[in-house]
Amino acid sequence: MQASKRRFLIGVPLAASALLLGAAQGKPQKERVIKVEARKFRFAPNVIEVRQGxxxxxxxxxxxxxxxxxxxxxxxxxxxxxGKTVKLRLQPAQAGRFGFLCDNFCGAGHEEMAGTLVVTA
Structure with missing residues (x-):
């Protein structure tokens, strides 16, 4: 077997082991980005689904x-x-359904400007 092929076959399991070891040691995971737009009188999307943790x-x-x-x-x-994008970092510790809303009065339809964060286990 060629030396380069042998190194590849050895390197793949080592790389996979390193990824698993990193996850087990609590290394920070990559954050998933979810874009949300707000306009009178709605959020889009108005249902945001994430996993617990x-x-x-x-x-x-x-x-x-x-x-x-x-x-x-x-x-x-x-x-x-x-006109500006703001970032809100979340890492929900518990599963459930959590309502979100606009809390800055924005007109006659303001009361309806709401949505749900769904956190699954």
């Missing part, structure tokens, strides 16, 4: 007005400024 970054962008993004049960809140 998954590291995610919500990239939130207000398209028309200064909105708020609030997940009361997770004690998480951020202001959204029109």
């Amino acid at each position: 998954e590291a995610v970054v919500l990239e939130l962008r207000a398209l028309d007005f200064a909105h708020g993004f609030n997940i009361p049960e997770l004690q998480t809140r951020i202001d959204l400024v029109p």
